[in-house]
Amino acid sequence: MDKFSTKIVIIFFTALGVMLGSALIGSIGAVFTGQNPLRAMLKIAGEMKIWAIVAAIGGTFSSIEVLESGIFQGQVRAVVKQLLYIFSAFWGAHLGHLLLTLLAGVKE
DSSP states (O other): OOHHHHHHHHHHHHHHHHHHHHHHHHHHHHHHTTSOHHHHHHHHHHHHHHHHHHHHHTOHHHHHHHHHHHHHTTOHHHHHHHHHHHHHHHHHHHHHHHHHHHHHTOOO
């Protein structure tokens, strides 16, 4: 695979891993505090979605800088690549959220 497609796949699975890991491990804390772990898992998943995207693309400032330089300096290719990275992270986080709701047996 070339560097671009490799990075897209890694970003997708990083966002997926952040979602699954944070919600599943975070729900263990609910067990220790006597709360409902499934409810806690879904709450954590909802709150972590944006952070999974940010973590997967490596922080927000570098992405914003690339978008800014691409838009104002006419580098359309850089803007499209960055948007594809963001969409890849979004779909990884969204798939993680869907898997967690499926695991919890909640219909949305």
